[in-house]
Amino acid sequence: MNPEDLLGHFAAAADAQAVALSPLVGSARRARTDRAGQYALDLVADEAVLGVLGPAGVGVVSEESGRSGPHDAAITVVVDPVDGSTNCSRNIPYWAISLCALDADGPLCSLVANQATGERFTAVRGEGAWCDGRAVLPSKAKRAEDSLIALTGMPPRSLPWKQFRALGSAALTLCDVADGRVDGYLDAMFDMHAPWDYLGGLLVCTEAGAVVVDAHGRDLISDDPEARRSILAAGTPELIEVLRGALP
Numbered sequence: 001m002n003p004e005d006l007l008g009h010f011a012a013a014a015d016a017q018a019v020a021l022s023p024l025v026g027s028a029r030r031a032r033t034d035r036a037g038q039y040a041l042d043l044v045a046d047e048a049v050l051g052v053l054g055p056a057g058v059g060v061v062s063e064e065s066g067r068s069g070p071h072d073a074a075i076t077v078v079v080d081p082v083d084g085s086t087n088c089s090r091n092i093p094y095w096a097i098s099l100c101a102l103d104a105d106g107p108l109c110s111l112v113a114n115q116a117t118g119e120r121f122t123a124v125r126g127e128g129a130w131c132d133g134r135a136v137l138p139s140k141a142k143r144a145e146d147s148l149i150a151l152t153g154m155p156p157r158s159l160p161w162k163q164f165r166a167l168g169s170a171a172l173t174l175c176d177v178a179d180g181r182v183d184g185y186l187d188a189m190f191d192m193h194a195p196w197d198y199l200g201g202l203l204v205c206t207e208a209g210a211v212v213v214d215a216h217g218r219d220l221i222s223d224d225p226e227a228r229r230s231i232l233a234a235g236t237p238e239l240i241e242v243l244r245g246a247l248p
Contacts (some may be wrong), residue, residue, distance in 0.1 A: 110204060
């Protein structure tokens with residue numbers, strides 16, 4: 001299956017997720033399951049997304065339902081049906097669906113869509129990254145003093161950043177790095193993020209020319225549901241090194 005076909009399935013999955021979640025309002029939108037950190041809306045979204053990806057014949061690794069589909073599939077799609085579930089539950093307009101196709105060579109294509117605004121980021125390996133068809137480019141900031149930094153958690157060491165934000169969706173924040181809306185991203189929560197949180201945004205970043213690394217030097221490319229990483233991202237390698245200084 002080629003990237004164009006995969007992105008078509010990803011767009012259909014995003015549409016299906018939006019339709020499935022639209023009836024959930026008020027207390028139904030905030031309802032929790034018995035699983036720690038999981039909202040009922042996560043399961044509704046997962047069912048809708050799997051309904052699109054299942055017939056496509058790809059392997060799937062989902063945050064909510066784990067691994068499914070053919071075990072010998074040439075393509076595995078790593079998906080977070082709702083990235084930023086708390087934002088979604090409280091109608092804060094910064095939550096996403098993130099899908100990334102992996103083949104034998106790594107990330108092939110991805111889609112990250114802000115489902116509150118309809119904005120969609122896409123990327124294809126070796127071909128670039130876009131926001132609603134517009135090519136994206138990261139910031140060239142190299143110093144904390146010149147930078148707006150997005151955070152997950154508070155780092156043990158403060159940096160002299162110009163400003164900071166905690167936005168609530170790793171997938172969208174990585175896309176914001178790719179598009180220069182924020183200059184860098186610092187994940188201060190040790191080994192919090194799984195592949196479904198960052199792979200879609202990672203490909204958008206790398207195709208745009210931004211840098212994404214694990215703070216502890218580990219490989220980020222994985223479809224292992226148990227893998228966890230600590231993410232640093234920036235438009236320049238110099239800013240990545242500055243961000244490292246906030247961590248132990």
